[in-house]
Amino acid sequence: MKGCGCWCDGNLGNMYVFRLCIFLLITTVASAQVQLQPLNAAVLRGSKARFNCSTTQPPSVMNWMVNGRLVIAILEASGVWNSTDRFSAKNFTTPGDYKWEFIMSNVQRDDAGEVTCQVLGGAPQLATLSIQERGSVEIVGGNRTKTEGAQTEFQCRAVGWFPEPSMSWSVNGVANSCNRSSVTQGNLFNSNCTLTVTAVKNSSVQCLVSVPALSTPDSSTVFLTVEKLAKRDQTVLIAVTVAFSAAALLFLIIYGIIFFCMRRKKKSGYQEEIRRARIESQNRTPATENLQGQDNRGYIRDGHDGHTNGGVWYTNHSNKHQMTNVFFDDAHRKHRHMTIV
Numbered sequence: 001m002k003g004c005g006c007w008c009d010g011n012l013g014n015m016y017v018f019r020l021c022i023f024l025l026i027t028t029v030a031s032a033q034v035q036l037q038p039l040n041a042a043v044l045r046g047s048k049a050r051f052n053c054s055t056t057q058p059p060s061v062m063n064w065m066v067n068g069r070l071v072i073a074i075l076e077a078s079g080v081w082n083s084t085d086r087f088s089a090k091n092f093t094t095p096g097d098y099k100w101e102f103i104m105s106n107v108q109r110d111d112a113g114e115v116t117c118q119v120l121g122g123a124p125q126l127a128t129l130s131i132q133e134r135g136s137v138e139i140v141g142g143n144r145t146k147t148e149g150a151q152t153e154f155q156c157r158a159v160g161w162f163p164e165p166s167m168s169w170s171v172n173g174v175a176n177s178c179n180r181s182s183v184t185q186g187n188l189f190n191s192n193c194t195l196t197v198t199a200v201k202n203s204s205v206q207c208l209v210s211v212p213a214l215s216t217p218d219s220s221t222v223f224l225t226v227e228k229l230a231k232r233d234q235t236v237l238i239a240v241t242v243a244f245s246a247a248a249l250l251f252l253i254i255y256g257i258i259f260f261c262m263r264r265k266k267k268s269g270y271q272e273e274i275r276r277a278r279i280e281s282q283n284r285t286p287a288t289e290n291l292q293g294q295d296n297r298g299y300i301r302d303g304h305d306g307h308t309n310g311g312v313w314y315t316n317h318s319n320k321h322q323m324t325n326v327f328f329d330d331a332h333r334k335h336r337h338m339t340i341v
Contacts, residue, residue, distance in 0.1 A: 033057075036117045036125035042212040044134050049107050051127055052092070053117035054099035064089070064102045065116040066129075074100055107131050109187075132213040133188055135160030137220045139207050145225045146199040152224060156193040156207035160185075163211060167193040170206040199226045 033056045043049045053062060064072040064087070071087040074080050080089045086106060092099040104111060112131040118124040140155045156178075158165050169176035182191040193207065203224045210217035 034117065034119045034122035034125050036127050038127060040128045040130070041115075042130040042132055043107055044213045045109060045131050046106055047213075049104040049111070049115075049129055051102045051115055051117065052099055053102065053119070053125065054097055055119050055122065056096070056098070057121070058098050059100075059119045061120040062100055063116075063118045065114075065118070066104070066111060067113040068116075072102060104129075130212065132211045133160065133162035134211070134214065134218070135165070135188065135190075135209075137207060137209040137218045139205070139220045139222045141222075143223045143225070145227065147227050148199055150199045152197055152199055154195045154197070154205055154207075154222070156195070156209070156220065158189075158191040158193070158209045161189050161191065161209070161211060162187060164189040165191055165209045165211050167191060168208045168217075169193070169195045170208060171195075171197060172203050197224070199224060202226055 035054050037052045037054075041049055041051065051064075053064075055062075058076055059074070060076045062074040063070060064074075066087075071082075071084075072080065072089050073082060074089055079091075083089065086104065088103045088105070090101045090103065092101055102115070102117070104115075107129075109131050112129055115127045115129050116124050117127075135158055137156065137158050140157055144152055144154075146152050154169075156167060156169070158167060164182050167178045167180050169178055176195055176197075178193040178195065180191055180193045182189050184190075191209075195205070195207075197203075197205070203226075204221055205224055206219050206221045208217040208219050
């Protein structure tokens with residue numbers, strides 16, 4: 001190819017000469033309309049990034065650069081120049097639309113930045129490339145079983161993502177907000193998201209994690225099983241009622257046995273006491289029947305003269321009389337009383 005007195009031969013392999021020729025050609029040829037798509041691209045590390053550059057005129061030269069570094073040159077006469085496994089191009093030209101696709105394979109984090117397409121006679125077209133990392137997602141604790149009406153908390157953990165991922169919840173297909181927190185580990189993000197729900201019915205709970213490079217979010221799903229509160233309460237009530245009834249019945253039986261034994265023992269003791277008293281009474285009767293009173297010959301009827309001294313009664317008689325246990329003298333009579341019971 002010849003332009004402005006400079007010959008550019010793609011077979012020379014001289015990059016410096018090639019760049020100089022391209023520069024001279026760009027500055028000497030009339031401008032053309034150039035369009036680059038997409039202007040912003042986000043891809044996962046290790047995947048492919050694709051950009052399309054089209055022009056309304058057949059491009060004599062089309063250059064592709066990554067962060068200012070020339071990686072592909074396309075010549076109208078010879079096609080793609082210096083293609084590699086990492087950088088390549090494919091022709092999608094149709095009548096009236098001259099289009100080439102630039103392909104970056106196995107992209108790495110240092111490939112992120114500016115991607116430039118420049119056509120001979122046109123202004124440089126810039127696009128932005130973002131290289132992102134896809135990590136893991138997990139709902140901690142797995143499936144849950146809760147009683148109806150109970151509060152349940154789920155925690156979703158996203159590890160090893162770049163940039164910081166977006167996180168959300170879905171309960172039976174209904175979106176729920178996420179209370180997210182993140183920490184960095186090296187150049188990656190570890191994020192956590194919690195969700196609190198009320199156990200109403202059996203549900204599928206899904207955590208969704210995404211970065212712009214993913215067409216669909218990654219997800220983790222668990223299941224919430226709800227036990228009906230009424231059935232559980234009825235079972236507990238029946239169990240408690242039966243237990244208390246059995247305990248009360250056992251108590252009444254034991255109390256009845258103890259009361260019967262005590263009453264029987266008390267009645268037996270009372271009868272034994274009556275029997276013993278009857279026997280003792282019978283044993284005492286013959287002895288008491290032989291007891292007879294004795295005449296108190298010292299008895300003095302009321303109205304007789306006399307006096308007492310120290311509890312002993314004295315009467316004035318001149319004659320002396322002697323009786324059993326009674327003494328008389330001329331001046332006094334001493335007598336004693338004996339009472340028989």
